[in-house]
Amino acid sequence: MxxxxxxxxxxxxxxxxxxxxxxxxxxxxxxxxxxxxxxxxxxxxxxxxxxGKARSPRLREPAREELSAPIALFVPAWREAKVIAPMLRATLARWPHRNLRVYAGCYVNDPETRAAMEAGGGGDPRVTIVVNEVPGPTTKGQCLNRLYRAMQEDEARTGTRFRAVLLHDAEDLVHPDALTLIDRALDDADFVQVPVRPELQADSPWVGNHYADEFTDAHAREMVVRDRLGAGLPAAGVGCAFGRDALEYVAKQRSGDQLGEPFDPAAMTEDYELGMLIGRRGDWLGSKGGQFLRVRARDGSLVATRAYFPGTLSTAVRQKARWVHGIAFDGWDQLGWNAKPVELWMRLRDRxxxxxxxxxxxxxxxxxxxxxxxxxxxxxxxxxxxxxxxxxxxxxxxxxxxxxxxxxxxxxxxxxxxxxxxxxxxxxxxxxxxxxxxxxxxxxxxxxxxxRGEPARWDKTEHDRHPHLDAQQDGVQQGEAQAA
Structure with a gap:
């Protein structure tokens, strides 16, 4: 040089x-x-x-008995025509409980999703399709509040009060034992969360499958620790149930009226916020706190919610940007901090x-x-x-x-x-x-x-794959192979 x-x-x-x-x-x-x-x-x-406090107990017999009281399942959807029908069919088949009522929410400007809901419901009287009069997409919280109002109207009309509200998304595949186990757990908790188990994707081994790594680490380790330490439990938005009294408490805290709206319509992660609000024992009179329910079925399978997560870089980034926005920034604004050492530690981890x-x-x-x-x-x-x-x-x-x-x-x-x-x-x-x-x-x-005042929008991922469809296709292929 x-x-x-x-x-x-x-x-x-x-x-x-x-x-x-x-x-x-x-x-x-x-x-x-x-x-x-x-x-x-x-x-x-x-x-x-x-x-022995962190081991997942195994069921000796399937948990399939009837619910102790009616439970409402909320399924908000925007442009989910490709997956909502198999989701509803699989859910209704796996959860035949008479006391289950499904509220499937779509938008007035999304007729394809509404048609798919009608096809997936198959005329089952347990399914109510709720059309959001506000054109979509709004936010998931706003859509959930519309389903909550529909549930309140049914309660007033029939005189029957629901025990809890269970949340799932259009791309989810529920476990047959999950609903009864959640119903049992609600005897001792106001909020129950079962694990999320992302499906592996052969066509997206790096982006799609990294969700399996992160959720398994969180739901096999960190959530177990949070639960045992008594810290607030963040809701995953799927496979989570909230007691009816707890929802009324949150609604009253927001608007001063127990008939108000429990879900924050401006939040990007309204589920996380709701879990943290009611997931700690003793936060309000009669509060029983939250419970992370990690159980294995008789066949050894994890009682969890299965779903395909985004498989491309752009969709994964968009989804995680929403999570960071909601948990780190909105969570700080809406939930603030807590002086209790364990709670402060976990909120620091979240943010x-x-x-x-x-x-x-x-x-x-x-x-x-x-x-x-x-x-x-x-x-x-x-x-x-x-x-x-x-x-x-x-x-x-x-x-x-x-x-x-x-x-x-x-x-x-x-x-x-x-x-x-x-x-x-x-x-x-x-x-x-x-x-x-x-x-x-x-x-x-x-x-x-x-x-700066820009309204929040439901910047969600659209899905075109459902585990139930893949399971059916695998069954068909196995049958054809045996016939040949």
Whole structure:
């Protein structure tokens, strides 16, 4: 390299060296702090496992008895004509309970979804199709409030009060034992959440399947810890039931009238907020708190809600941007903070998404800069500088904790989906990180727009696959193979 060129390049590499050190200190500090946070959750989880308090009990017999009192199932839908019919058919078949009433909500400007609901309901008297007079899309909370009003009208007309409201989405496949188990759990809780089990997608092994990794980690580990510690439980929006009295309490808190609306029509994640509002025991007179219901059926299957999640980068980013917006930003605005140590800890975990995305961005930039400096040293352009001893220890600590987190992720995913998914679960961690970084950037700008008065919209994912349809297709193919 010539003298002139060296005179230009050396200052540039010196600058990069300084930037690298700053990024190392910034990212390293937050990585270590985050690692300690996860390690604490792991320690509590392991203790619960050792004491038998975190193990999933297995049913000796199927839980299929009739409900103790009527339960309303709300299914809000916008442009879900491809999946709502099989969802309703599968739900009605798997849950034949006489005391179940399904309120399927569509919009006045979405006739295709309404027609699919009518086909899926098949004339079953337990299904009520509610047409939202407000053109869609509004928000999921607004649509749920319309279903809530329809339920209240039926209660006033018949004189029968529902015991609880259960939430599901149009793409869900329910477990046959889930409804009766939820009904039993409501004896001791105002809010019940069963796990979510994303379906694996052969055509989207990286984006689509990373949901299986994240939900399994959360619903096999973190939610179990939250439940046992008595912290507020976030609702997943599906497979979650709210006691009727609890909904009236929330409605009264919002509007001063128990006949008001329990779901926040302006929130991006109204389900999360509602779970946190009523998921802690003792928050209001008579409150029984929430319960995370992790049970295995007699055949060993997890009693959980199954569904296909977004399989493309754009749809995954859009969905996660909505989650970050609702949980980190709207959650801060609407729920605030809580001085109780465990509750404060969990709310910090819930709202760390934007900070985590910033730290991950710094870490990936650090990888790029380190690669450039390594290449410069190898080419003899710029000698690599020695890092402070403290930085080396931070790198060792973060590497060790990443290895530990990878092992835990591999174990929980391997146990649920088979050990062939253990290694892919680790390899998909960077995929989830990239999606989170992009989604957070979008969420920040969306939140700023809402602060300026822009109304919230239901920016949801449209679905074209349902597990029930795939199960039927597999059965047909197996039958054809046997006939041949």
């Amino acid at each position: 010539g003298v002139a060129a060296q005179g230009l390049v050396v200052p540039l590499f010196t600058l990069l060296e300084g930037v690298r050190l700053e990024l190392l200190l910034f990212a390293g500090f937050w990585f270590v702090l985050g690692a300690l946070d996860e390690l604490l959750v792991d320690l509590v989880w392991f203790w619960l496992l050792l004491t 760390r998404g934007p900070l985590a995305a910033l730290v991950l961005s710094a870490a990936y930039l650090l990888v790029v800069i380190s690669g450039i400096l390594w290449l410069a040293d190898a080419m003899g352009w710029y000698p690599a500088g020695r890092l402070p001893v403290l930085v080396y220890w931070v790198l060792i600590a973060t590497t060790a904790t990443f290895a530990w987190r990878s092992v835990v992720r591999a174990v929980v995913v391997g146990r649920e989906y088979g050990w062939g998914e253990a290694l892919p679960a680790v390899l998909r961690i960077p995929v989830g990180n990239v999606i989170a970084i992009i989604a957070t950037r979008i969420a920040v700008f969306r939140y700023i727009r809402t602060l």
